Amino acid sequence: MTTADILFRPDLLAKYSANGPRYTSYPTALQFRDDFDSEHYARAAADPGAAETDLSLYFHIPFCDTVCFYCGCNKVATKNRSRAKPYLEQIRREIELQAQLFDTARPVSQLHWGGGTPTFLSLDQMSELMAATRDHFRLRPDNEGEYSIEIDPREASADTIVHLRALGFNRLSLGVQDFDPIVQQAINRVQPLELTEDVIGAARASGFQSVSVDLIYGLPHQTVGSFARTLDTMLSLAPDRLSVFGYAHMPHLFKMQRQMDAAALPSPQERLALLRLVTERLTAAGYVYIGMDHFALPTDELARAQAQRTLHRNFQGYSTRADCDLIGFGASSIGKVGDVYVQNAKDLPGYAAAIGGGRLALTRGVRLTADDRLRRDIITELMCNLELRFDEVEAAHCVHFPTAFAPELERLREFEKDGLVARSTNRIEVLPAGRMLVRNIAMVFDRYLGAQRAERFSRTV
Template sequence: MNTAPSGPLFPSADSLFRPDLLARYSANGPRYTSYPTALQFRDDFPLDDYRRAAADKGAMETDLSLYFHIPFCDTVCFYCGCNKVVTKNRARSARYLARLKREIALQASLFDTARPVSQLHWGGGTPTFLSHDEMAELMATTHEHFLLRSDAEGEFSIEVDPREASPKTIVHLRNLGFNRLSLGVQDFDPVVQRAINRIQPLEMTASVIRAARATGFHSIGVDLIYGLPYQTVSSFSRTLDTMLELAPDRLSVFGYAHMPQLFKMQRQMDASTLPSPAERLALLRLVVERLTGAGYVYIGMDHFALPTDELARAQARRTLHRNFQGYSTRAECDLIGFGASSIGKVGDVYAQNAKDLAGYAAAIDKGELAIKRGVRLSADDRLRRDIITQLMCNLELRFDEFEAAYGIRFHDAFAPELERLRAFEDDGLVKIGARRLDVELAGRMLVRNIAMVFDRYLGQQAMQRFSRTV
């Protein structure tokens, strides 16, 4: 690993990490993979809103993004809050795949499929639960109905569980056209792995990364989690040592959200073994120190990337974006969701499929879209979405851009919000000028809190459904 160069991309951990402020501002809040968040989706959402958005002639110049949700997992990880189905029955994936193929045809009929697909993502669950033949079938059906850009132009990614993916699987995925992958690790410590029911020896992870490099994947990302049972600064430091030796292009280091009232499998873990709030902060500081010290760019929230990675380059160009999979380099795509619980964004519409397999299957079997919830954004929603996106991705607001795009005077339209942010400015988290707002270094780790100031729905939402911002 190269040593970190000096300059603004590599601020010191001391400038990023202010434990007094992190403790004071820690609260429950959205991750803003969308605005409005899914809590504002309506059960009486009219499907015609989605169909009109899909047929909008004004969108014909934009590319498409496709998301496929594969919900199956062979074993359950106790910390997980994803929409998943835990099963040993591999036959269930064949029935699900048959419906996915019908849904692809249904969705494709609504769009001008001459619009190229520049982004594709398989998530879950565990997409590598599918057999090699099933993966090939799903990709073949996708090519049948949609036009995917070339390997050099497109971002085609998949979430991989090393316990389900041999090096042969990685070669197969590359041959199918995937050029980016992310893999879950969470922690290498065997005591922690037993506590979270995810036994994953180091060699499993290393073999996947080696195979991905050998087959020419453009980017390799790894997920870690801090705040898990039995984690200590010492034990997690060893995990980071190992991870830096593996040197992935991207790292997502999430703070574990313990919400057993929402996710019953979390009750399998002994809450008394979780790190204390002070220990969580110490773990977070360790992450920031080690990764920025090793040359990773702190993108924002939980994400770090090497300066050569597409995420870091996109942030430097101010083209970074957020969608339902997190940070993205494709800002203007219409996103089509496939599979149970998947969410799409088409024009000014968010639409979510039935969350349960039975509801999803019933709709597809009747030849209908599986969309059950959604929302059409108002003019105010669109404005606030753009503000929150700019804060989360580019760590700044240039007021003239919003004034030109929306015909407003920013200081007048958001006087209450700017006034609330004065306290943030006093704490050194933001700097408010006549023509712009900048997130200061100490504010980068609290950017969710800053964005929340512009969220007009927070007073109406059940805040306990969101994770902690720190």
């Protein structure tokens, strides 16, 4: 029996397929309140105990030259490059405002530029933004920090990659989605293979520590045969990590998805066949299945962290930096400081007005309760390290786990019967067949899920 045979159980995937959170946070962003008191954020930032943790910085660059029809990100499609200049001026001011709240002696061990398309910026603008960051925050040395950026190969030459490495970036994430030209036309992302090869080659030559690639299954006109060719091509490029997401068709939320022919989407049975293909090809090639949609080479830091039970999740997904306070910069960015989650204004005018008025652009947020913190730790352990040890939870939160979570443990019996989890007197273990359904397992411990509209979430399979 192959690894894929153990991981992929079509009967169980069909049985448990449902809409559910990805748990980049708990509570999820649906629990953020518009009447959030931003003073909670300021107090959390000033807490003397917070100085013991490192900082993580996230910068949202929303601009895209061309819109991809599948995309559900907060973005601004424009060919007007001059729009970046005032936005960067606002981010520089936001950096100053945020730095005033924190002990800037705290080191930064993680930094990420996302979007949109960060490489929409010119090389000079990238340099200026990184310089402003270093003026106000102390970044750890290259061999101690994780500094990543999302790349669109259509917007990045080999010179761009060399420049980014010189700025201090040491991890690269690039979108591909599919190499098939028919699929690329359908999703409005025409990206010749040569562009991707050039970016990955430049990253290797420049000394990037890790290269991650995004693919998507379930797109219009995809077939098992066509996606097999995409996977074979990608494996020849040997990225350190692969994220193979299931496309979430939610045109009621993302109007641009209406540009695609819904009749050309793979059927539920075809989606399962595509997912099995992904599992077979990547595990046979030696990639470790981390969970959900993520695969990594055994030598990659992500796989090593999971083996050592130090893997974590934050608003960017799986992370090897567990205890950082996250500061978000730019429109729609999300931060986590202590027991507080916050989000900036999503629209550019609202963001600009707040920053121009000399105040942070925080518009939504939530302050976690003791129960939130408890359930966050449970969900994180299950999602990341595939194991929950009751004694660790009890020591950290002063609860008797079997008593406090008796209803949840009862609901897990069905998962046990189906071979997705194993439970003993002191722990829950996610079995190999449960890895693809780990979101469903985590959902058992989500106190808010019943009151949330399921259509706000993507399918778990």
